[in-house]
Amino acid sequence: MKKAIFPGSFDPITLGHYDIIKRSVKLFDEVIVAIGINADKKYMFSLEQRQKFIEDSFKDEPKIKVVTYKGLTVDFCAKNNVDFILRGLRNPADFEFEKAIAHTNRDLAPIETVFLLTAASTSYISSSIVRDVIRNNGDYTVLVPDSVRVK
Ligand code: ADP
Numbered sequence: 001m002k003k004a005i006f007p008g009s010f011d012p013i014t015l016g017h018y019d020i021i022k023r024s025v026k027l028f029d030e031v032i033v034a035i036g037i038n039a040d041k042k043y044m045f046s047l048e049q050r051q052k053f054i055e056d057s058f059k060d061e062p063k064i065k066v067v068t069y070k071g072l073t074v075d076f077c078a079k080n081n082v083d084f085i086l087r088g089l090r091n092p093a094d095f096e097f098e099k100a101i102a103h104t105n106r107d108l109a110p111i112e113t114v115f116l117l118t119a120a121s122t123s124y125i126s127s128s129i130v131r132d133v134i135r136n137n138g139d140y141t142v143l144v145p146d147s148v149r150v151k
Contacts, residue, residue, distance in 0.1 A: 011127050
């Protein structure tokens with residue numbers, strides 16, 4: 001069984017993440033969307049909200065699981081028999097950043113990182129831009145799945 005983890009902060013999930021996750025389902029038997037818990041980071045949305053946004057987006061997709069985790073991604077993979085880390089690439093800056101992480105992870109564990117290139121239509125979207133739009137009362141709904149709504 002081919003299992004992949006898609007780790008991230010998802011603060012909040014965007015249409016860019018959504019596209020990568022949807023496309024990855026064709027490649028793996030199970031895709032675990034894993035929200036990393038980092039006590040030092042300040043988030044706009046609570047862990048519970050971020051998890052619910054993702055769960056609601058994929059409620060009709062049995063191959064996708066949503067979890068939260070602490071610690072190293074490779075340790076999560078070892079404990080849960082996950083062989084692949086999935087990441088999205090938008091631009092050269094993502095590539096350089098992701099390359100260093102993937103090489104480090106391979107030093108730590110026998111794990112392959114699989115990269116999917118962003119869809120052209122969502123390549124400019126980032127959670128930080130979405131948060132900025134929300135803070136300034138803009139129409140963020142065009143950048144995120146329908147499950148992400150701010151009351
Ligand atoms: P992190 O805190 O690990 O950067 P993010 O939630 O920002 O977490 O991103 C998780 C993954 O999703 C990363 O691999 C990132 O490159 C990818 N990603 C983010 N936005 C997009 C997008 N618009 N298109 C494709 N991939 C994306």
